[in-house]
Amino acid sequence: MTESTEAKIWQEVASPFCGIASDDLTIKVEGNTVTVQENGDAITKKGFETPISDTQARIQGKEVSLEQAISHATDLLRNSKQPVIAGLATDLNGARSAMALADKSRATIDHLHSKAAFRNILVLQDTGWMNTTLTEVRNRVDLLVVVGSDIEVGFPRFFERMVWNEESMFGQEIESREVVYLGKTPSGDASTSPKGKKAQIIACDDADLPEVISVLRALLKGKTIQADQVGGIPVSQLATLADRLQQAKYSVVTWSASMLDFDHAEVTVQNVCEMVKELNAETRSSGLPLGGKDGDTTANQVSAWQAGYPMRTNFSRGYPDYDPYLSDTNRMLADDEVDTLIWVSSFDIDQTPPPSTAKTVVLGRSGMRFEQEPDVFIPVGTPGIDHEGRAFRTDSVVSVPLRKLRDSGLPSTFEVLSAIEKSL
Amino acid sequence: MLTKLTGGRVYDPAHGIDGKVQDIYIRDGRIVDAPTDGKINEEIDLRGKVVMAGAIDMHTHIGGGKVNIARTMLPEDHAADVVARTELMRSGCGHAAPSTLTAGYRYAEMGYTAGFEPAILPINARQAHMEMHDTPIIDKGGYVMLGSDDFLLRMMAANNDQESINNYVAWTMTHSQAIGVKVVNPGGINAFKFNQRKLDLDEQNKYYGVTPRDILMRLAQAVNELGVPHPLHVHGCNLGVPGNLGTTIDTMEGINGLPMHMTHIQFHSYGTEGDFKFSSGAAEIAESINKNKNITVDVGQILFGQTVTASGDNMRQFAGSPHSHPNKWVCMDIECDAGCGVVPFKYKDQSYVNALQWMIGLEVFLMVDDPWRIFLTTDHPNGAPFTSYPHLIRLLMDKTFRNDVLSTLHPEAQKASHLASLEREYSLYEIAIMTRAGAAKLVGLADRGHLGVGGAADITVYTDHVDREKMFSKPDYVFKDGTMVVKDGELINVTWGTTHVVKPDYDISIEKALKPYFDRYHTQKMGNFKMSNDEIVDDGRGSLTIQPLHKGGAL
Incomplete structure (x- = not known):
C-alpha cells in the first residue's frame, strides 16, 4: 500500500467489506469523503463511500459525551443477568476486545452472520x-x-x-x-x-x-x-x-x-x-x-483461539460454554432471555440489531438509522477507513492489513469496548 | 530493585555449572553481578532447591491456521478441560488444542518461558503472530515454511543461482517475522496439488522436475550462508511410513555436512521387520545422528491418549486420515504457498504400532549420546499435548518407572524393542541441556537458556523430588524477565513475552521478481503480504527482539 500525500490517493487498498478481501483498490480521500476510483464494485463502493453523518454518542436519543455513553453502557452491563455481545462486525482488535469483555461480563457472544456460518x-x-x-x-x-x-x-x-x-x-x-x-x-x-x-x-x-x-x-x-x-x-x-x-x-x-x-x-x-x-x-x-462478510471469519477465528470455540459461546458460568443452539442469540433475543445487548456493527449501516426487549447498546457505523432508538448509540470508526486493523478473508487463512484513510476522530470498537471492560 | 536468589543448586550447562550451590542476582529483568555495595532489596531463600534457566520448547504448534482449525473442530476435547476465569487469568480451555491464553499460563506453570511455532506459512504468518500475541508470559517466535511454495520451486526449476535463493529466503524470513526456516515434506505438499501421493528423496515433482534432495540442499545452504543460527528445520519425506528410516538416514547423510535439524525424528525411524511389518529403526537412526555432528534432532515422543495431529504435510495427513479418531479431519491446499492437514488421533497402549512408536521415541532419546544435539518434544500436540512433558522427563530420568510402564504395553511390541535393556537415565544436567542451554543455542537465542550475567532473568526453581514428574510439574518459582510469575506452582502474575526474530540482510532487487509474481498469480498484493514490525508490537503488549546472526553471515 502506498500513499500519494498530495492527492490523497491510496493504492492497493484492501476491502474488509467482502469476504474475498480484494486488495487492489484505488481510493481517493478528500476530507471525510471517500471514493473508490479503481476496482470498485457495488459492495466495496457502498462500504467505502457511505458518508459520515452523526459523530456524537447518544443516550436514549439525546446527545452525550463518549465518556457518558461508555459509563452508561458499563452500568447496563454491570446490572445485567444475561448479557449478549453480538453483531461483532469488526476487525481483529475489535473482536479481541469483545472477547475480553464477554469473559469479564459473563456474556454470550455471537455474530450477525452466524446462521450462515x-x-x-x-x-x-x-x-x-x-x-x-x-x-x-x-x-x-x-x-x-x-x-x-x-x-x-x-x-x-x-x-x-x-x-x-x-x-x-x-x-x-x-x-x-x-x-x-x-x-x-x-x-x-x-x-x-x-x-x-x-x-x-x-x-x-x-x-x-x-x-x-x-x-x-x-x-x-x-x-x-x-x-x-x-x-x-x-x-x-x-x-x-x-x-x-x-x-x-x-x-x-x-x-x-x-x-x-x-x-x-x-x-x-x-x-x-x-x-x-x-x-x-x-x-x-x-x-x-x-x-467472511462483516468480519464473521475474524470473529470466529479470534473466538476459537481465545476460548477454544467459535461464536455462540456463553461465559455465564465463568468459563466458555459452547452451544450452537442454546446460544443462538437471535433465538435468545426472540425468547426474551436477554436483558442487555451490546451490538457491534462497524461496517454496514444497514446491519442494525434485531428487535428485542433487551436494553441495547449499539456500537455502530456513523449514519445508522433505527426503528427503535437504542438505549445507547456510540458511532464508531470503520476499520480500514477510520482506523487501522486486520481482517480475515473467507478462507480463514489470509488476513489483510487495513489502513487508516482519514482522520474522522471516531473511536474504534477496540477503544470503546476496552474502556467499558476497564470500568466494569 | 535488586533481587537475590540465595543458595540454590544451579544447573547452567551453558557455563558448565552442574549442581553448584551459588547465588543469582536480578535487576531490571536481567541477571547481574553481586552488588559491590551489598545492597539487596529482596532476598529469596533457595537453599536445597534446584535452579535452572526457564525452559524453552523449540517445537510446539501454538499458533496459526492449522492450530485454530484443530481448536474449532474439537469442542468435545475442550469440554473435559475448560478453564474458568480468575482475578488474574482469562477463561479458556486446555488439553490437545488449548486456547492461546491457557497455553501461555500452563507453559509458565511448568517452568517454560519460551515456545517456538515450527510451521508458519508465509501467507499465514500474520495469523500465527496474532495468536502468539495472545499467548501470555512466554516468549515466542517461529520458523517460516518454505519448500513447497511455487516461487521457490520456480526459481529452482529455472536453475537460479544460490545467491538469489538466499535473497528470497532472507526476504521471506524478514517479512513473515521468523527466526528460522522450516521445510515440511520437501516439495511434497506441492506435489500433492499435482495429484502425486508420495515423494521420496530423489523423486521428481511432476511439474517442476525438482526433487526433495535438491530443495533440502538449496535451503540448508541458504540458511547457513545467511548466518541464521537455527539450522534448516526439516520434517522429512515419508512421515509415518513403515520403512522410512532409510530415507531419513539418507536425508541426514546426504546434506554434505551442512547444519540441519531433523524434527520429530520418532515419526521417521520406522523399519518393516517382524510379523506386523513395522519395527524400530531407532538404533540405526541414533547411530547416524551420533556419527554426523552437523545433525540435531528433536524426538516428537508419543504418549498415550487422545490428541490431534496438525501438520503442514497434507500429503501424509491425507494418507493418515482413515485413522482419524474421532472420525473427522481437514486437509487444505493453501495459496500456492503450502498446505495443512488436521487429523485427531488417539494413541492406544494396546495397539502394537502405537506402543512401538512410544518405545522408538524413548530408544532414540536414550541412544543418542550428545544431549546438546537432541531435544525434548512431543511435537505438541501431534505426539501428545505439551502438558505431558513432566511425565516424559520422568520416563527419561527413571529407568524403573520406564520399565514399569513398558511392561503394561502391547506384549508383541515389547518383544520387538530393546528398550527394557537400556540402562541410561538422564541427569538433571542433561535435562537442563536439552530443555534450556541446548535449545537456546539451537534456536539462536543469545540471551536466553542460561544463567550468566547479562542473560534474561528467565529462571525456574524446583524442589528436588525423587518423583521427577512431580518435580517438573510444579516449580516453586518461575521468574520471567525478572518478574515472579509462578509461586508454588500457581500463577501469580501475568506478563507478556517478546517475539524473537532474526533479520538477515537481503537485496531489495528480489522484489523486482516478487512484485509481478504477486500481481499476476496471487490474490494478495506483495505490499499487503509483508508483516510490519508494528504488527508485532500490535496493541502495545508485544515487542520484537532481534537476535544476532552468526558472524560472517551474508548474502
Whole structure:
C-alpha cells in the first residue's frame, strides 16, 4: 500500500467489506469523503463511500459525551443477568476486545452472520473437509461447480479475480475452464468466460438441493440410481457431471452458506464436503466455502483461539460454554432471555440489531438509522477507513492489513469496548 | 530493585555449572553481578532447591491456521478441560488444542518461558503472530515454511543461482517475522496439488522436475550462508511410513555436512521387520545422528491418549486420515504457498504400532549420546499435548518407572524393542541441556537458556523430588524477565513475552521478481503480504527482539 500525500490517493487498498478481501483498490480521500476510483464494485463502493453523518454518542436519543455513553453502557452491563455481545462486525482488535469483555461480563457472544456460518462450522466439527484457498483456485481450477448459490451477488469480483484471471501459473488455458451451476441460476454474467462461454446451469429449487447432492454423491460412489430424475434434473445429467468431476484434475466445489437458506442446510454442506473427500481418492478436488462478510471469519477465528470455540459461546458460568443452539442469540433475543445487548456493527449501516426487549447498546457505523432508538448509540470508526486493523478473508487463512484513510476522530470498537471492560 | 536468589543448586550447562550451590542476582529483568555495595532489596531463600534457566520448547504448534482449525473442530476435547476465569487469568480451555491464553499460563506453570511455532506459512504468518500475541508470559517466535511454495520451486526449476535463493529466503524470513526456516515434506505438499501421493528423496515433482534432495540442499545452504543460527528445520519425506528410516538416514547423510535439524525424528525411524511389518529403526537412526555432528534432532515422543495431529504435510495427513479418531479431519491446499492437514488421533497402549512408536521415541532419546544435539518434544500436540512433558522427563530420568510402564504395553511390541535393556537415565544436567542451554543455542537465542550475567532473568526453581514428574510439574518459582510469575506452582502474575526474530540482510532487487509474481498469480498484493514490525508490537503488549546472526553471515 502506498500513499500519494498530495492527492490523497491510496493504492492497493484492501476491502474488509467482502469476504474475498480484494486488495487492489484505488481510493481517493478528500476530507471525510471517500471514493473508490479503481476496482470498485457495488459492495466495496457502498462500504467505502457511505458518508459520515452523526459523530456524537447518544443516550436514549439525546446527545452525550463518549465518556457518558461508555459509563452508561458499563452500568447496563454491570446490572445485567444475561448479557449478549453480538453483531461483532469488526476487525481483529475489535473482536479481541469483545472477547475480553464477554469473559469479564459473563456474556454470550455471537455474530450477525452466524446462521450462515454455522452451516459450515457444524460440518467442520462433525466430519471435516478438504478445502482450498483463493490463490489456488486462481491458478489451478479446471472445473468449478457452484452449489445452490448466486455468488456474484455477494462476491461481485469472484469470477474476475479467481476464474477469468489473465493467466494461470501452470500454463493452463484459462478459456478451457468450465463453470457449472447446480441449483440456483446466476443473476448476471460474471461467470461467462472472456470469450463468451456461458456457465452450464443445472437448475433446481433449494428444497430439492439436498436430494440432488445426495444423488450426485451416490453416482460418484458408483451406486445405481433407480429414479430417472431428481428435483426435475435428469439423473443422466448428474451422471455426466459426476464423470466430469472424476476427469477434472483440480475441481473446486463452492457455495455461499448464506444462500443455502433452508432448514438443516449443514447436512447438504456435509454431503458436498464428503463427496469432495471421496473424489480425492483418485484425483484432486477441493471445497471452497464463500463467506467472511462483516468480519464473521475474524470473529470466529479470534473466538476459537481465545476460548477454544467459535461464536455462540456463553461465559455465564465463568468459563466458555459452547452451544450452537442454546446460544443462538437471535433465538435468545426472540425468547426474551436477554436483558442487555451490546451490538457491534462497524461496517454496514444497514446491519442494525434485531428487535428485542433487551436494553441495547449499539456500537455502530456513523449514519445508522433505527426503528427503535437504542438505549445507547456510540458511532464508531470503520476499520480500514477510520482506523487501522486486520481482517480475515473467507478462507480463514489470509488476513489483510487495513489502513487508516482519514482522520474522522471516531473511536474504534477496540477503544470503546476496552474502556467499558476497564470500568466494569 | 535488586533481587537475590540465595543458595540454590544451579544447573547452567551453558557455563558448565552442574549442581553448584551459588547465588543469582536480578535487576531490571536481567541477571547481574553481586552488588559491590551489598545492597539487596529482596532476598529469596533457595537453599536445597534446584535452579535452572526457564525452559524453552523449540517445537510446539501454538499458533496459526492449522492450530485454530484443530481448536474449532474439537469442542468435545475442550469440554473435559475448560478453564474458568480468575482475578488474574482469562477463561479458556486446555488439553490437545488449548486456547492461546491457557497455553501461555500452563507453559509458565511448568517452568517454560519460551515456545517456538515450527510451521508458519508465509501467507499465514500474520495469523500465527496474532495468536502468539495472545499467548501470555512466554516468549515466542517461529520458523517460516518454505519448500513447497511455487516461487521457490520456480526459481529452482529455472536453475537460479544460490545467491538469489538466499535473497528470497532472507526476504521471506524478514517479512513473515521468523527466526528460522522450516521445510515440511520437501516439495511434497506441492506435489500433492499435482495429484502425486508420495515423494521420496530423489523423486521428481511432476511439474517442476525438482526433487526433495535438491530443495533440502538449496535451503540448508541458504540458511547457513545467511548466518541464521537455527539450522534448516526439516520434517522429512515419508512421515509415518513403515520403512522410512532409510530415507531419513539418507536425508541426514546426504546434506554434505551442512547444519540441519531433523524434527520429530520418532515419526521417521520406522523399519518393516517382524510379523506386523513395522519395527524400530531407532538404533540405526541414533547411530547416524551420533556419527554426523552437523545433525540435531528433536524426538516428537508419543504418549498415550487422545490428541490431534496438525501438520503442514497434507500429503501424509491425507494418507493418515482413515485413522482419524474421532472420525473427522481437514486437509487444505493453501495459496500456492503450502498446505495443512488436521487429523485427531488417539494413541492406544494396546495397539502394537502405537506402543512401538512410544518405545522408538524413548530408544532414540536414550541412544543418542550428545544431549546438546537432541531435544525434548512431543511435537505438541501431534505426539501428545505439551502438558505431558513432566511425565516424559520422568520416563527419561527413571529407568524403573520406564520399565514399569513398558511392561503394561502391547506384549508383541515389547518383544520387538530393546528398550527394557537400556540402562541410561538422564541427569538433571542433561535435562537442563536439552530443555534450556541446548535449545537456546539451537534456536539462536543469545540471551536466553542460561544463567550468566547479562542473560534474561528467565529462571525456574524446583524442589528436588525423587518423583521427577512431580518435580517438573510444579516449580516453586518461575521468574520471567525478572518478574515472579509462578509461586508454588500457581500463577501469580501475568506478563507478556517478546517475539524473537532474526533479520538477515537481503537485496531489495528480489522484489523486482516478487512484485509481478504477486500481481499476476496471487490474490494478495506483495505490499499487503509483508508483516510490519508494528504488527508485532500490535496493541502495545508485544515487542520484537532481534537476535544476532552468526558472524560472517551474508548474502
